[in-house]
Amino acid sequence: MGGVKAGQQSGRAKRLPRAERERQMTDAAVRVFGERGYRAASMDEIADLAGVSKPLVYLYLNSKEDLFTACIRREAAALVAAVRAGVRADAPADRQLWEGLTAFFSHTAEHPDGWAVLHSHARTGGEPFVAEVGAMRDEIVSFVTTLIAAAAREAHGDPELAEREVAGLAQALVGAAEALAGWANADPSVSAKEAATTMMNFAWSGLGSLMDGQRWSDRRP
Amino acid sequence: MGGVKAGQQSGRAKRLPRAERERQMTDAAVRVFGERGYRAASMDEIADLAGVSKPLVYLYLNSKEDLFTACIRREAAALVAAVRAGVRADAPADRQLWEGLTAFFSHTAEHPDGWAVLHSHARTGGEPFVAEVGAMRDEIVSFVTTLIAAAAREAHGDPELAEREVAGLAQALVGAAEALAGWANADPSVSAKEAATTMMNFAWSGLGSLMDGQRWSDRRP
Amino acid sequence: MGGVKAGQQSGRAKRLPRAERERQMTDAAVRVFGERGYRAASMDEIADLAGVSKPLVYLYLNSKEDLFTACIRREAAALVAAVRAGVRADAPADRQLWEGLTAFFSHTAEHPDGWAVLHSHARTGGEPFVAEVGAMRDEIVSFVTTLIAAAAREAHGDPELAEREVAGLAQALVGAAEALAGWANADPSVSAKEAATTMMNFAWSGLGSLMDGQRWSDRRP
């Protein structure tokens, strides 16, 4: 069943500059952490997959915790960069949101292990990792919030959204996107664009209604 | 560091009927699994917190895997029951949805460890556990889907929602609700009703627009 | 694979006189010890197969070691009794030996677990058990020795067998018989009489030659 293939454990590894070796190791680590989770991953498997000996991993990356942190940082940075790169700053806000979502779904689909590290595993490994991934989430939430505010100004001039309301909305939005990412990645026939469009359909008109001052009420007219 | 306080490890545990001991053990297990995750949880800590010796845990619950499965089943059943109990079947669909969401947010807020087991940990522990929570999730998704369909019929007669579209929407909705649960539980000042209302505001009008045939489009008019 | 079927673990066991309960337990113990060996056998399985609770086993048989000892004693006594019963004291010595062998092969074939306890397991469980089964072996060896001596007197008047020589012969004889028992029991088409006849063919003429003073020599004529 799902297994990580063995690395090239052929004798002595060729000498390489440190930066590249570190990249190899982090690559391997992301794969193993992504497939197994933090606790279930073993440094043995990581070193083996990277094609180096365990002491070298410790020499460069210091400890399992540090290695995992490095994975989180790298994958988070890559995801944020991908989203940023996918957005044209001069486009209208809704278009920017759609582009960002598309980039998000594309990137997570192409880097499932990295996404698993961020989404599934970093949140179950205890405080230090949660904080690490929280930083990225905040960055994305803030980006989305900016877009929503921009859209609100574009379309309505005076958005009647309280700050607390926005916070909840952002959580819901990001959570919905994350769930959709899982769904889209599990079914290869779902493209990133399709997922992004579903999100827009789901969220955009709701946001619009909110900005128009409409609220759902449990008291019927 | 988050820690579970030690149980009464004083001498021999008082004799109790099996059913009650089993409940104690499962209680402890939910707490430890919820705080640490499946792999990081130790049977020693669970036994200690339950105030019994490890062999008794094994005698009654058989293995770590079985114990975790038992936790998942119990917490899933409790959550589903809470949601069902919170809904008045004769209310309008949107009201039912709001009631269900309120019950959902209430229950997860009152049972954070159980919710962590279901939401965070069961999904990272490998196939058997994923299947176990999947069943619950399906049950909830199906419940939500029914409500949406009912609302669509009530309000629009002829919902133009393709099946694939509904699948994506359900994922997004449930994902949003789960994310909101995390947010609401982290901030005690957010009540379950507030979270439910946020969800309704976010989702209900969007669903309405969809049912009216409106779609977001990346081509501007 | 080889497994011991579960006993009647139906609720509370009926009250029985102690002697019979002890027999049930020893029966079960012989079966489990025979199949698994001393260390691998578990008191749980024995109690279960006997259809009683574990404390009762301890109440009657005291400990695992005592229980195993009781098994050895019982099976050894049964085997010796079977061999004695199979021999007519007024027959010629060779006939007596054949009858004894036949009884031996019959009994071991009919009680494979008991035989396994004596032959395979009692000898690997450390000093106390070895001594126990050694007593039986000595008894049989002494019986055989008597027969050989009788035969020698019958046929030759003056047996030229040194005592040490007899000791080695007896070991070889009994070892051969034990090995044949394993062979015969493994193949159901081999009857006890056939095995006994093989033994006689193998051993009797050799003994005869010895008693006639013939010896094998490594110096060729």
Added chain:
Amino acid sequence: MGGVKAGQQSGRAKRLPRAERERQMTDAAVRVFGERGYRAASMDEIADLAGVSKPLVYLYLNSKEDLFTACIRREAAALVAAVRAGVRADAPADRQLWEGLTAFFSHTAEHPDGWAVLHSHARTGGEPFVAEVGAMRDEIVSFVTTLIAAAAREAHGDPELAEREVAGLAQALVGAAEALAGWANADPSVSAKEAATTMMNFAWSGLGSLMDGQRWSDRRP
């Protein structure tokens, strides 16, 4: 009680090449398995006697089962090699048999733990081990059979031994030899040559009679 003296458990073990450490470990394992049996032996004791930590044993030998199998293989190979080395191929068949027996008794006397592993313990540890020793036993039986056949041709031209008869004889012979080995090893005053001679006296003339067509019969003339 028979005990294995503690190894040098002082601090960190000196660095040694893997092959040598493996040999040390297997040596220790043979001793402990030989004295205690498979189940009763503990990896702790083996590691301690080998003067290394338990993880190293697992790193090199993989598991208790694999370690036991390695012991069986090594001791079986050594025994077979010793017997082969003791036999001059150009000697007459009976002389060859005597030489083989002498080598057999010598080797088992010098390696009592190895012999205990093969004879006593490998046969009670379940299928995998039984198969492993079975191979060796077959090799020896086949060797002996060849010798008997050769002797038969040398002396009698036309041996009238049915195949089934030979099978039984081989079992008896090997069983007798094994029993004699136990007897000889228990009494240090019995030399290997003496044991071998006893076997020849016991078996050779009997075989000769058989090949001459004589059979024991339970019907007296």
Added chain:
DNA sequence: TATGAATGAGGGTTCATTCAT
């Protein structure tokens, strides 16, 4: 007579980590 409830002790196995070369 008989048992359900409970445990101390130990066994096999794995893992993150370090030392010495």
Added chain:
DNA sequence: CATGAATGAACCCTCATTCAT
């Protein structure tokens, strides 16, 4: 730069045995 050799600590699990009814 890179590794083979080595381990302390912990974990899951089982077992013989006892206590209280």
